[in-house]
Amino acid sequence: MTSMILEGFSSILLNPTCLLWMTLGTVVGIIFGSIPGLTATMAMAMFIPVTYxxxxxxxxxxxxxxxxxxTSGGLISAILLNIPGTPASIATCMDGRPMAEKGQAGKALGVGIVFSFIGTIVGLAALVLISPTLSSIAIKFGPHEYFAITVFSLTLIITLSSENLVKGLITGLLGLMFATVGLAPIDSTARYTFGNVSLNSGFNILIVLVGIYAVSEIIGTAESVHSGNRKDLSVVTDFKVKGFGFTMKEFVSQIWGAIRASAIGIALGILPGIGNGTSNMLAYTVAKNQSKHPEKFGTGCIDGIVASETANNATIPGTIIPLLTLGIPGDSTAALLLGALVMKGITPGPLIFQQNGKVVYAIYAAIGVSALLMLLVEFFGLKWFVKILKVPTHILMPLVFALCIVGAFGTNNRVFDCGALIFFGFIGYLLKKGDYPLSPLILGFVLGEIMELNFRRAISYSNGNYLEFFTHPISCVFLILAFFSIVMNLRSIYKKKKQAA
Amino acid sequence: MRKYKEIISGGVMLLFAAVYFGIGMTIPEFNDGFISSDFMPKLYGIILMLLSGIQIIMGVRALKTNQAEDGKTETQENTSFIVPEVVVAFIFLILYVALLNVLGFLLSTILFLLGMVTLFTQKGERNVVKIVLISVIFSVVVYLIFAKGFGLTLPEGLIG
Structure with a gap:
């Protein structure tokens, strides 16, 4: 046992070639994460041949x-450009951008970087210490439980749309509707494809995300050119960032929030199929709901960035838990890791600890080292990242869009996706003009297919008996939680209205 | 126009929901006693119709209460719906994607950047040399990094 731990750790820590590859991996990962449309998954797929x-x-x-x-790189574009680099940092925009507009871009980045690190480390601790327990919970999740947890997550739309409930629900529903395009789950009936084969696999989440956020930023630039009041962030931004830009006192005040966000991130990580596209938004809304000053969220308070960035990084070790202990990949990224392991003759599953203990400990060490490398690279990069804001928006935005096209094309290697990008950009522009919130759409889109698939599976498992959603304990608990989430949110909205009147 | 925004946007949503629901009616239904592929779309369609209905009603109500203090709200109208720069920007975006299959990534990106940066720069500040340099250098660097360095596939176009 001890020798396995030593061998595993030393295969990473005492291996200069390995550390060099990891440094390269961290830098490339951050670049891919920060460019809208390019993701960690794509970077990993690209490097699979290298691993041979x-x-x-x-x-x-x-x-x-x-x-x-x-996963961490996404925060850079979320804060500096108001375009989430990956679905994992959607909630980072909500407070990151307002902070950048106040001139605190460096501080926002610093908070995001440090708490990305903390999220990864807390997730790693869970992976090392309690992964057998967690994975035994994860296998109890059948379709009923999945359906219930997606319903619960969808109730978050209410929190995300506290400004105007009806409009938030409308955009959430639009997200669910766009998710129905393509071949239906279970029976593969073509829906809303209009005979176009390219639509059979539905829209890619990246295309929807980048279309809605990036194109609307570009069109926003066009509007500001017309009206002549350009936002010039280089004037307000404090380019002299000291350390990570925040004080020890601020750090201490965020510890509880970070623990809560990590727990949410790990929990969603171990559930196959949900992952960090949802965990950042869930952590953000929970932080907002439990906060003593919920009105500050969205105006640029660090609590929001802490919640989002801690949760999305805590999800990574979370995804690795079912991968290692059960051999179940939770998302496409974990599937790539599984493939790479199998290729080397290592079969993840309950026996991995006995058969390939060395690899398991090497994975633990690699996660720790990667987290540290990410912290270092981003810390030294911080001063350079902020300089992006020195590029005037009217030049920056077209350049960013060209990069979005690289990403959109890269998702499936077809120009069709670039067209879809502009389609969603147009939808996003119309929604923005009508004062509809955008984040519920993404949440609805991410959860739509999982919800429908598991709803239909559950119904056929239980022979059409709807009551089974309540006889399964975990499912029942989540449905009750969903109910309370709706009631509590509606109450707080009602209270706010009463105060205003 | 601005006064009726809520009603108009609600109306657009209602129309979209109705069309979506209508197409949903054509999805084949299997009579196996369980939920078929047409169920969710129909449900979403109905809920969206209800919600957009609520939005329209709220819009009408707000209009009635606001009528008393009319005139004041009208002055706030600063951005009209159709802005020439926005229309041109959208045309550039569509042209860019349309050209990708013909000219390939490098040439289309150079043209797109030339057009877009020129459009976004105020007339007095336009510096042709600077715009051309930015467009060409950026496109070439991105092409070299992603296509040659990382080995990603980028649109080749007809003339490659």
């Missing part, structure tokens, strides 16, 4: 470095 030439430990360490760097 490396040892099992080195290969998996490189992929983990890409994964962790890529």
């Amino acid at each position: 030439a490396l040892s099992a430990e080195e290969g998996i360490a490189l992929l983990l470095a890409l994964y962790i760097g890529g």
Whole structure:
């Protein structure tokens, strides 16, 4: 046992080639994460052939470095450009951008970077200490439980749309509707494809996300050119960032929030199929609901960034829990890791600890090292990232869009997706003009298919008996939670209205 | 126009929901006693119709209460719906994507950047040399990094 731990750790820590590959992986991951449309998954797929030439430990360490760097990198564009680099940092925009507009871009980045690190480390602790317990809970999740948890997550739309409930629900529903395009789950009936084969697999989440956020930023630039009142962030921004830009006192005040967000991130990570596209928004809304000053959320308070960035990075070790202990990949990224392991003759599953203990400990070490590398690279990069704001918006935005096209094309190697990008951009522009909130659409879109698939599965498992949603204990608990979430949110909205009147 | 925004946007949503629901009616239904693929779309369609109905009613109500203090709200109208720059920007975006299959990534991106940066720069500040340099250098660097360095596939176009 001890020798396995030592061997595993030393295969990463005492191996200069491995550390070099991981540093490269972290840098490439951050670049891919920060460019809208390019993701950690794409970077990992690109580096899979490289892992053939490396040892099992080195290969998996490189992929983990890409994964962790890529998930954290999304915060850079979310804060500086108001365009989430990946679905994992949608909620980072909500407070990150207002902070940048107040001139605190450096501080916002610093908070995001440090709490990305903390999220990864807390997730790693859960992976090392309690993964057997967590994975035994995860296998109890059948379709009924999945359906219930998606319903619960959808009730968050109410929190995300506290400004105007009806409009929030409308955009959430639009997200669910766009998710129905393509072949239906279970029976593969073509829906809303209009005979176009390219639509059979539905829209890619990245295309929807980048279309709605990036194109609307570009069109926003066009409007500001017309009206002549350009926002010039380089005037207000404080480019002299000291350390990470925040004080020890601020750090201490966020510890409880970070623990809560980590727990949410890990929990959603171990559930296959949900992952960090949802965990950042869930953590954000929970933080807002439990906060003593919920009105500050969205105006640029660090609590929001802490919640979002801690949760999305805590999800990474969370996804690895069912992968290692059960051999179940939770998302496409975990599937790539699984593929890389299998290729080296390592079969993840309950026996991995006995058969390939060395690899398991190497994975633990690699996650820790990647987190540290990410912290270092982003810390030294911080001063440079902020300089992006020195580029005037009217030049920056077209350049960003060209990068979005690289990402959109890269998702499936077809120009069709670039067209879909503009389609969603147009939808996003219309919604913005009508004062509809955008984030519920993404949440609805992410959860739509999982909800429908598991709803239909559950119904056929229980022979059409709807009551089984309440006889399964976990499912029942989540449905009750969903009910309370709706009631509590409606009450707080009612209270606010009463105060205003 | 601005006064009726809520009613108009609600109306657009209602129309969209009705069309979506209508197409949903054509999805084949299997009579196996369980939920078929047409169920969710129909449900979403109905809920969206209800919600947009509520939005329209709220819009009408707000209009009635606001009528008393009319005149004041009208002055706030600063951005009209159709802005020439926005229309041109959308045309550029569509042209860019349309050209990708013909000219390939490098050439289309150079043209797109030339057009877009020129459009976004105020007339007095336009510096042709600077715009051309930015467009060409950026496109070439992105092409080299992603297509050559990372080995990603980028649109080749007809003339490659």
